[in-house]
Amino acid sequence: MPKWFTPLALLCGAMLAASPLIIANAPYESQMGLVQKIFYYHMPSAWMFLLGAIVCGVASARFLATGAERHDRTALAAAELTVLFGLLTLVTGPLWARRAWGTFWVWDARVTSSLVGWMISCAYLILRKYGGPGSERLGAAVALFGMANVPFIYLSVNYWRTIHPPTSVVPTLKFSMGFPLMFCVTAFLLFFILLMAMRTRLEESRARLDALYLALDE
């Protein structure tokens, strides 16, 4: 593992451990009270979900353009993280919605497009696992379509009257709420980077092992 891994892992662990305390100290939101504090995990998860989709898309485009294996490894790792953080988002969201909107699920623009984006990343993983040889390139094409979905997810709340708050809310948050949010975003981002590093290294080792096995057969 690279030298920065352990210090960063310790920092990330400390931040994640400290986050409940920081969230507890944040002020209550006027209408929703305690339940609103899921926001401090729900939003960073959502951002990491979108980040994963973008990283996967960009890596896939580079893989299709250059054919270099390491881009494919990055794309695979990013897709897995997209599924993970997407799942977190799709679970924390309904938990919050049940209290805030009275229902677990609502077919509004952002929820629907997020679910669809998440399913695209699941489909990518299914293809990689069961598609047989050559599925790296096929998956890359799917990932590009998935990435095209991302701006649609993010901007949908601004153009459709939905029950989700629009994107203008976050930049206008007061410091007392903005700080816990940015703290959690940083913690989740560090977590994302660490997981990406570990996962790509795993794939790299696997590739090296396969190459060694093949060399042995010759």
Place this chain on the structure above:
Amino acid sequence: MSTQGFGATVLRIVRKDLTVEVRSREVAYTTLFFAVSCLLVFAFALVREGRAPEGAGEGILWATLTFAGTLALGRTFERERQSETLRALLLAPVPRAAVYVGKLVGIVGLLLAVEVVLVPLVTLFFGAPLLKRPLWLAGILVTGTIGFAAVGTLFAAMLVRARSRDVLLPVLLYPVVVPVLIAGVRGTSALVDPVFDVAIARFWLALLFAFDAVFVTLALWTFEPVMSD
């Protein structure tokens, strides 16, 4: 490398597919029959006391198109795989993108033919006055079909040599094509509304155009690198 023009290649591929299809009519008949059977399944699922629920017709039309379209895509490329003609197409000195567009035109043509049969049937079975505004309906159906087929043709071609290709096509295709489906259904709903709002219909049509542009562009970019290996 292209010794043949783009348009000439597209026409040649469309003519080839049309010739093969006219002789056997296999894909056309089976897709059509499947689409009608699908309508029946929906009818039995949703009709209560002799009447279909309000506003069900549009959704059923697009759902049936999606399923029938998936089958048609699978069958078309299965035929290519069996005769190894896809490899021949890829080896030919023609622009690869033209091969994609040729196949796309063929599939869109087939699906439009299916729609010509489905729309009156949906109007009949589900009481949805789809034919009230035929030009608008045609616009929405054509743009929606192009959006669906653009992604479907790319994925079906990609999967021709993959394992589990039959189930992987819908698994990959449906999530990507959901936005087109949403826009298609909502656009069609706007047409059958007793109070016709042009702005809403125009909005969904414009959205379908946007999806078509994005999907066809992406597919043209990715067809070449994905099919060469």
